[in-house]
Amino acid sequence: MKRKLAVGAVLSASAVLASAIQVSAGIAQAAPAPVGQSAAAHQRGELLALAGAQAPAAAKALGLSGQEQLVVKDAIVDADGSRHFRYERTLGGLPVLGGDLVVHQDAKGNVKGTDRAVKGAVAPASLTPKLTADQAVAKASGAVAATVGVAKDADEAALTSVTKAGSAQLVVWAASGTPRLAYRTTVEGVRADGTPSSQLIVTDAASGEVLSTHEQVQTAVGTGNGVFVGNVQLTTNLVSGSYQLKDTTRGGQYTTNLANKTSGKGTLYTDADNAWGTGTVSNGQSAAVDAQYGAAATWDFYKNTFGRAGIRGDGVGAYSRVHYGRNYVNAFWDDSCFCMTYGDGASNTHPLTELDVAGHEMSHGVTANTAGLNYSGESGGLNEATSDIFGTMVEFYANLPKDNPDYLIGELININGDGTPLRYMDKPSKDGGSADYWSSTVGSKDVHYSSGVANHFFYLLAEGSGAKTINGVSYNSPTSNGSTLTGIGRDKAAQVWYRALSVYMTSTTNYAGARTATLNAAKDLYGAGSTEYNAVAAAWSGVNVN
Incomplete structure (x- = not known):
């Protein structure tokens, strides 16, 4: 459960917080970055250090017990200097699952509010286990x-x-x-x-x-139809006369060949003439081109759209592995290796390297490093929807002629064998299992089906309701209350969702909490009572979240 604390409740100890928080209104005027470290990374490091220094005072101001401590997870600063410090919590040195919270400050360090994953005390009756x-x-x-x-x-x-x-x-x-x-x-x-x-x-x-x-291994099941990205440019690395499929401009992310094995990092791809693949499955480099491009497109989308440097926001690129196993009809993201892995599909001839697969799976990593939405119940549906939303946005961002951007999930991998996509954002129930609207039973659905409510919300917010054709694809999106909605555009809708995810949502956010989080995000970005703010409220009502 999530609670937005009243400002008065948080500011009851404002004097305590002020003494710890009135540290330079200008992280922007901080000391120069050390040699070899980017200014952005240096600034982020200072911001995290500031959040850590303030953690004891914040814990006291929030009324946490003496056994509880706050541990910094993330820190974000807005253009106006407002700061958002995300903390995990410990109790007696033990991690508290569901104890995460976000402290919101103005540019001077005054606390404006707090979002918590759970309401009330987190101390159990005993800290002595009965089981070994x-x-x-x-x-x-x-x-x-x-x-x-x-x-x-x-x-x-x-x-x-x-x-x-x-x-x-x-x-x-x-x-x-x-x-x-x-x-x-x-x-x-x-x-x-x-x-x-x-x-x-x-x-x-x-x-x-x-x-x-x-x-923890997030997967996208499907069969592919060959190489998906077509002719693209790749940034590579020249070492001793040989080119590596490694991109030093995007956090050093690279692609390796697992050569049909199922463990290890694989062998980094190298090439003599910097011309990779042929577009055919028979050339093993072709799948590697897809994977490397998918990682680059996802990096660029997050960097250029939200200013986020990589999945963790720390400037470090993930790596990709292709040719996993034999006849492996799947692809997955794994936080433990911080890597994306693709199988070659049926008969080892249908690599699972479609662009929205890459964007979807790597966005699970972004969610893990921001709100950390629990992968069950309504929060699990929001987790899956976040990956569908941003996977779709990566597809629109790349705008490849061979992969027409649309609001269909996995439309090229033909998972159903009849040319239909895995999921539909305009009317999720068209897949036979997803929910178009919220109900009290949504949280008990598989997370790939409960995600339909948020997918539908995003489509309505971006494009509006009713029949329309976008990039040659026909859609007809209904609303639960019969309302007619006008969209604000996918770019604004994505800004609202990302800010809600990175600033306001917590591990236990449910659909009611997502409505509050996105309204707060729209207010921050466009103003309370703005067209965008009202559109967010109307789109949630359109999927029966009121």
């Missing part, structure tokens, strides 16, 4: 093993084996209901289609009850 760490690992492993052969996620093949489990870490689970002492364990396995599985399992430290499961 080894028992917790056994409980977590057993819970995952019990799902072997069952595919609960529409985009995931069934788990076929559990390979190993890491050590159990004590945490406080406060994301739902009464806070509990818990263990967090990572259990690894393999799915039927060869996708690695890395599930984060949270179990009650007293009973072993499973409180939360989260698959």
